[in-house]
Each structure stands twice: as structure tokens, then as C-alpha cells.
Amino acid sequence: MSERPYNFSAGPAVLPPEVLQEARGALLDLDGSGIGVLEHSHRGEVFRRVLAEAEAACRALANIPEDYAVLFLQGGAATQFHMLPANFLPEDGVADYLVTGAWSKKALAEARHYGAVHIAASGAKGGFREIPGAAEIACSAAPSYVHFTSNNTIYGTQWAREPEPPESSWLACDASSDVFSRPIEIARYGLLYAGAQKNLGPAGVTLVVLRRALLQRAVRELPAMLRYALHAENNSLYNTPPAFGIYVMGRVFAWLQRQGGLAEMARRNAEKAQIVYAAMEGDFYRAVAHPNSRSHMNAVFRTPSAELDSRFVQEAEAAGLRGLRGHRSVGGMRASLYNAFPRAGCLALAEFMRDFARRAG
Amino acid sequence: MSERPYNFSAGPAVLPPEVLQEARGALLDLDGSGIGVLEHSHRGEVFRRVLAEAEAACRALANIPEDYAVLFLQGGAATQFHMLPANFLPEDGVADYLVTGAWSKKALAEARHYGAVHIAASGAKGGFREIPGAAEIACSAAPSYVHFTSNNTIYGTQWAREPEPPESSWLACDASSDVFSRPIEIARYGLLYAGAQKNLGPAGVTLVVLRRALLQRAVRELPAMLRYALHAENNSLYNTPPAFGIYVMGRVFAWLQRQGGLAEMARRNAEKAQIVYAAMEGDFYRAVAHPNSRSHMNAVFRTPSAELDSRFVQEAEAAGLRGLRGHRSVGGMRASLYNAFPRAGCLALAEFMRDFARRAG
Numbered sequence: 001m002s003e004r005p006y007n008f009s010a011g012p013a014v015l016p017p018e019v020l021q022e023a024r025g026a027l028l029d030l031d032g033s034g035i036g037v038l039e040h041s042h043r044g045e046v047f048r049r050v051l052a053e054a055e056a057a058c059r060a061l062a063n064i065p066e067d068y069a070v071l072f073l074q075g076g077a078a079t080q081f082h083m084l085p086a087n088f089l090p091e092d093g094v095a096d097y098l099v100t101g102a103w104s105k106k107a108l109a110e111a112r113h114y115g116a117v118h119i120a121a122s123g124a125k126g127g128f129r130e131i132p133g134a135a136e137i138a139c140s141a142a143p144s145y146v147h148f149t150s151n152n153t154i155y156g157t158q159w160a161r162e163p164e165p166p167e168s169s170w171l172a173c174d175a176s177s178d179v180f181s182r183p184i185e186i187a188r189y190g191l192l193y194a195g196a197q198k199n200l201g202p203a204g205v206t207l208v209v210l211r212r213a214l215l216q217r218a219v220r221e222l223p224a225m226l227r228y229a230l231h232a233e234n235n236s237l238y239n240t241p242p243a244f245g246i247y248v249m250g251r252v253f254a255w256l257q258r259q260g261g262l263a264e265m266a267r268r269n270a271e272k273a274q275i276v277y278a279a280m281e282g283d284f285y286r287a288v289a290h291p292n293s294r295s296h297m298n299a300v301f302r303t304p305s306a307e308l309d310s311r312f313v314q315e316a317e318a319a320g321l322r323g324l325r326g327h328r329s330v331g332g333m334r335a336s337l338y339n340a341f342p343r344a345g346c347l348a349l350a351e352f353m354r355d356f357a358r359r360a361g
Numbered sequence: 362m363s364e365r366p367y368n369f370s371a372g373p374a375v376l377p378p379e380v381l382q383e384a385r386g387a388l389l390d391l392d393g394s395g396i397g398v399l400e401h402s403h404r405g406e407v408f409r410r411v412l413a414e415a416e417a418a419c420r421a422l423a424n425i426p427e428d429y430a431v432l433f434l435q436g437g438a439a440t441q442f443h444m445l446p447a448n449f450l451p452e453d454g455v456a457d458y459l460v461t462g463a464w465s466k467k468a469l470a471e472a473r474h475y476g477a478v479h480i481a482a483s484g485a486k487g488g489f490r491e492i493p494g495a496a497e498i499a500c501s502a503a504p505s506y507v508h509f510t511s512n513n514t515i516y517g518t519q520w521a522r523e524p525e526p527p528e529s530s531w532l533a534c535d536a537s538s539d540v541f542s543r544p545i546e547i548a549r550y551g552l553l554y555a556g557a558q559k560n561l562g563p564a565g566v567t568l569v570v571l572r573r574a575l576l577q578r579a580v581r582e583l584p585a586m587l588r589y590a591l592h593a594e595n596n597s598l599y600n601t602p603p604a605f606g607i608y609v610m611g612r613v614f615a616w617l618q619r620q621g622g623l624a625e626m627a628r629r630n631a632e633k634a635q636i637v638y639a640a641m642e643g644d645f646y647r648a649v650a651h652p653n654s655r656s657h658m659n660a661v662f663r664t665p666s667a668e669l670d671s672r673f674v675q676e677a678e679a680a681g682l683r684g685l686r687g688h689r690s691v692g693g694m695r696a697s698l699y700n701a702f703p704r705a706g707c708l709a710l711a712e713f714m715r716d717f718a719r720r721a722g
Binding site: 004005007009010011012013014015020023024027028034035036038039040041042044074075076077078079081082086106109110113195197201202203204205221222223224225226238239240241242243244245248322323 | 365366368370371372373374375376381384385388389395396397399400401402403405435436437438439440442443447467470471474556558562563564565566582583584585586587599600601602603604605606609683684
């Protein structure tokens with residue numbers, strides 16, 4: 001195809017074309033080794049360099065302090081949902097969860113396998129249209145950790161800043177859908193995890209950043225693959241890692257750095273989102289998220305009727321605007337505007353939205 | 362590079378060049394969709410077709426009966442080491458393990474987290490140079506399952522045929538390093554798993570084939586990602602799957618079928634191994650594995666001294682024969698000859714071995 005369509009998929013999602021070109025080369029010959037990236041031993045020098053470079057690029061990009069481990073694991077955020085409480089929630093302990101949508105609820109459900117949970121805030125009553133304000137958050141006295149989901153792809157809501165855990169506790173965050181879309185102060189977190197397939201790379205690799213001091217505080221005996229400490233001791237090489245995903249993620253980190261780093265990405269992402277939200281002004285479209293909670297990553301919106309929503313999605317598809325159908329639980333439309341999604345695609349969508357409203361409104 | 366070196370890596374390992382070329386195309390445009398394989402929603406039609414085709418190709422290739430589920434999971438064999446007992450070994454139950462090397466021992470260790478284990482046979486005394494014969498296997502009365510490792514990459518040993526479980530029990534197999542290298546009668550197994558990165562594809566996807574009747578027999582409440590039944594109900598789409606790995610695996614299944622299927626692969630693999638083992642005849646080389654247990658996948662051997670081993674590996678490397686250094690626990694050399702490894706590479710190695718022996722012997 002000479003012209004690529006705009007891919008608004010919520011994840012797996014669009015990746016930078018430069019990175020795809022690098023990956024194409026690496027499939028046949030990684031770094032002049034004569035052997036492709038899928039075929040190198042994970043114990044060999046060439047792959048060890050890939051891994052070291054990915055970690056270094058990640059640390060440089062997000063300014064990750066030395067006392068944090070950077071891990072590349074498998075199993076997606078869904079596996080972190082149980083690894084986190086398995087390691088850090090004792091049977092007689094309590095973990096606090098801030099429930100802002102479907103993913104937080106899934107994370108919460110897994111914690112119940114290991115200990116008690118306390119819902120420190122929930123947006124359920126408001127249909128998850130709004131992120132709880134500081135005054136609505138009531139943590140328990142001494143939670144093992146406080147978990148939140150920084151961005152909610154389904155409702156299109158995003159925390160503007162981190163919630164505050166009690167002083168004795170620490171923050172755990174599922175950052176799958178907005179990781180590295182803006183600057184982040186890692187020292188505010190105990191553990192942050194993100195499936196790669198939205199902002200960082202292909203599905204099948206999960207970035208985990210955690211404070212090393214926590215590694216000694218695992219609360220139960222666990223099988224090897226569930227132990228953060230073992231993965232950290234082995235520098236993500238306890239078992240064969242998802243090598244290709246790590247390679248691509250490393251190239252994405254380098255690409256983000258070349259774009260100007262996280263501050264520049266935050267600026268671009270805000271501008272991109274603004275272009276799309278501005279097209280919702282007037283009576284025709286309604287954004288699902290409350291204005292104070294609107295995500296810069298996923299703009300979720302509806303027309304006046306389900307029939308028009310369907311027509312919108314079909315006509316957009318025909319116009320080269322792909323993947324706009326909303327999540328099955330919410331309906332409507334969802335435009336995902338992750339780091340690699342281009343500004344030009346936002347302009348094209350906004351133009352299409354205005355035109356569609358004129359024709360159908 | 363105009364000429365690719367021969368890649369004897371034990372895994373990740375060599376893949377068919379045709380499949381790498383297909384993957385290169387798919388990175389930019391999957392099946393004419395205009396969107397690359399890393400960027401498609403796993404809920405969309407295009408990826409669903411990839412998944413359905415990979416499953417269909419797997420079933421056709423290995424003649425997998427309808428009453429078996431075919432799953433594509435994450436976490437490697439190392440995750441199966443605990444998922445298997447977590448699902449099927451009750452606290453008051455016993456699982457039997459046939460211990461034939463490092464990987465069996467790791468699998469065994471994870472079972473102890475969940476119930477009792479019985480070592481039905483062990484090759485430890487003989488340094489794992491030999492696969493136990495039928496007379497040496499003593500299963501417990503009614504094990505929850507009987508686990509074995511069909512091929513041992515580290516020592517270069519391979520079961521010639523499956524062990525027999527007691528009638529009330531079923532076979533569980535870690536087939537990571539010889540899966541689909543020869544015909545397999547799936548009905549003899551309850552559950553078979555294989556990390557992809559040796560015979561099937563890139564690291565980061567694990568093939569699991571299991572008898573559907575077992576799905577109702579899970580013995581404990583588990584987090585979602587550890588439940589085979591949930592993955593089976595959702596057709597490997599409970600969470601975002603390792604899409605690229607599944608795509609490549611599907612292309613490898615199709616490639617194997619085009620080569621003539623598993624019977625033809627068995628013939629080729631036997632011939633390839635024979636070429637390499639024949640070069641060990643005489644006094645200079647010693648194969649680590651007992652002749653009755655020699656693997657067709659990994660030929661492990663030594664020269665008369667560790668110094669000569671090192672020189673062998675270095676000179677081979679310079680001659681374009683890569684990845685021949687043996688596993689750190691065994692030393693010597695290891696030539697991995699998986700499905701995608703070409704006969705020409707075996708001839709090149711055999712010639713090099715004879716020449717090296719003449720020069721150094």
C-alpha cells in the first residue's frame with residue numbers, strides 16, 4: 001500500500017514507521033551479526049547488548065533512579081494483576097485499590113486471592129466517567145500498597161497526577177495505556193507496570209519498574225516465574241525472555257528520545273488530544289469522560305444514536321480512519337492517540353468528525 | 362551479509378528463511394490490510410484470522426483430535442512448570458516426575474509448591490547421559506499426572522518413545538526442544554507444552570495442547586492467567602496474546618506442512634543427526650549421551666580436553682559455524698539441529714569436525 005491508513009486501535013496499536021523499518025532489517029541480520037533478532041541465543045553477546053541498550057534507553061528516557069530495577073517480563077498487565085499481590089500482600093494484610101474502570105476491577109479481583117482489599121475510591125456510581133478527586137479517596141490505615149490505573153482505555157479517563165498513598169505505604173500503578181506519554185517521577189512509585197502494546201512496542205512484553213528495596217519484602221514462597229526478586233537478580237534472563245519485544249521496545253525508547261523525550265511527547269499528546277476533543281464541541285458529539293478527567297490517550301465519544309455511531313465507524317473506515325469502534329462495553333467511538341500516533345491523523349479525524357456532523361446532524 | 366552463517370544455537374534458534382521473509386512483509390502490511398502485524402487489534406478480524414489459521418495449521422500438522430484444546434500462552438515452559446501442578450495437583454495428591462536433566466528438575470521443584478511429588482525415575486546417577494528404560498520407571502499408585510521432558514537440550518538426550526503412565530493417570534510433557542520434529546500421537550498425552558523458540562518460532566509464545574476433559578478437573582481457585590480453562594474458553598484471547606509470535610508460529614506450521622509434514626521432518630532430522638554423530642566416530646570426540654538415548658535435536662560432544670573444546674568453538678565460529686559452545690553446566694560443544702536447521706550445515710559441521718580432529722588429534 002502506498003499510503004498507510006490511520007490506525008486508531010486501542011492496542012496493539014500503531015508503532016513508529018522508523019522502528020518498523022529497523023525491525024525489518026533486524027529480522028534477517030541483527031547489528032551486522034549475520035543472524036536475525038529472533039534467532040540469537042538470549043545468552044549470547046549480541047542479545048545481551050540489545051537487552052542492556054533497552055534498559056539503558058528506558059532509564060535515560062524516564063530518568064529512572066539507580067535504586068529501581070527495570071524488568072522485561074511476559075504475560076501482560078493481566079499477569080501483574082496477580083504477581084503484585086502474590087509478592088506483596090500478606091494473608092493478613094490489606095491492599096488499597098482505586099477503582100476507575102474495568103482494568104482496576106480485574107486487578108482488584110486478583111488481589112482477593114492473596115489477602116484483604118480495601119476500595120479506597122470508586123468511580124462506579126458515575127459510570128467511571130470521572131477520576132476521583134483527592135477528597136474522595138479514603139485509604140486504609142496501613143495498606144500493603146495502593147494500586148491505581150493511570151489511564152482507562154475503555155472510558156477514556158486519565159489521572160492528571162498520581163494519588164497520594166499513606167506515608168507508610170507505596171504506589172503500585174498499571175500504566176499500560178499511558179506509560180511514557182508524559183514525564184513521570186518514578187520515585188513516587190513502588191512498582192509500575194505496563195504491557196507494551198499501546199505506547200511501547202508489540203504485545204508480549206511487559207515493562208516492570210520497581211524499587212529494589214521492595215525485593216526483600218516478598219511475603220510468601222512462590223514459583224520461580226512469579227518472583228520479582230528472581231527476575232531482578234537474573235536481569236530478566238531467568239528464562240528465555242521475549243527477545244523480539246525487548247528489541248522493539250528498545251528501539252521505541254530510542255525513538256522517543258530522538259523526538260525530544262517525555263516532555264516533548266506530553267506537549268504533542270496534549271495538542272493531538274485537543275485537536276480531537278475540539279471537534280466534539282457543539283451538540284452532536286458527547287465525550288464519555290468528564291472534562292476534568294479526559295484522557296490524552298483515548299478519546300471516547302458518541303453521536304446522538306447507536307445507528308449514527310455505526311455509520312460513523314463504517315464511513316470513517318472507508319475514509320482510511322481505522323479502528324475507531326468503541327469498546328464493546330461502552331459502545332460509541334474510541335480514538336486512541338498513543339505516542340506513535342501522528343498529529344496528521346488527529347487533524348484528519350477532526351475534519352471527518354465535523355463533516356460527518358454536518359451531514360448527519 | 363551475502364552468506365548467512367550456520368546457526369547451531371540451542372534456542373532461540375534458526376528459523377526458516379522463507380518465514381523470516383514473510384514476517385518482514387507482515388511487519389508493514391499484514392495480509393493486504395495496510396496495517397502491520399504488530400499493530401492490529403487482537404479483537405479485529407485480521408488478527409482473528411491469523412490466530413484461527415495458526416490453530417488450524419497446528420491441528421492439521423500434528424493431527425490433533427477435536428477433543429484437545431490448542432492454546433497460545435505466554436511465559437515459556439518455565440510458567441508451565443507451575444501452571445500444570447497449580448491446575449492439576451491437589452494438596453493431598455501426588456504427581457510423578459521422570460527426572461532426566463535440569464529442566465525436569467525445575468519442573469519438579471515447582472510442583473512441590475502445590476502437592477507431593479514422586480520421582481518415578483531419575484538419570485541423576487548416570488549424569489543424565491541416558492533416558493530411563495521402561496524397567497527403571499516406577500510410578501506411584503495413582504499419580505495426578507506423570508511428567509516428562511521429551512528432549513534434554515543440555516545433555517543431548519531424547520526419549521525414543523513416550524513413557525507409559527498408570528492407567529488412571531495421564532502424561533504431561535515438556536516438549537519445548539523437540540516438538541513437531543517427528544510425528545506425535547497426541548491422544549497419548551493429557552497436556553503437552555512447548556516454548557516456541559527452538560522448533561516453532563520466536564521466544565515469547567508457548568504452545569499448549571491439552572485434553573478438554575481435563576479443563577473441568579482443575580483442583581483449586583487460581584488467578585485468571587493461571588487457569589487453562591479460562592484461556593481455552595477465550596480461545597487464547599482472555600488477554601492480549603503475543604500476536605507476533607503466534608503469527609510466526611502459524612507460518613512455521615505452514616512451512617512444516619509444505620516440507621512434507623512431521624514424518625518427513627523426522628526423516629530429515631534423523632539424517633541430519635546421523636551426519637553429525639558419524640563425525641564423532643573414532644577416539645577424538647566423545648558424545649555425552651549414551652548411544653541409546655542420543656537426541657536428534659541436540660548433539661552434545663567433547664574433544665579430549667577443555668582447551669581443545671575452546672579452540673574448536675573459536676575456530677568453528679571463524680568458519681561460520683556459530684553457537685556451538687556447550688551449556689555452561691556440561692561444557693564441550695552442542696550442535697542444535699532443530700527443524701529449520703539445514704542439512705548443509707550438518708555436512709559443514711561434520712567436515713569441520715573431521716578436519717579439526719586431524720589437525721588437533
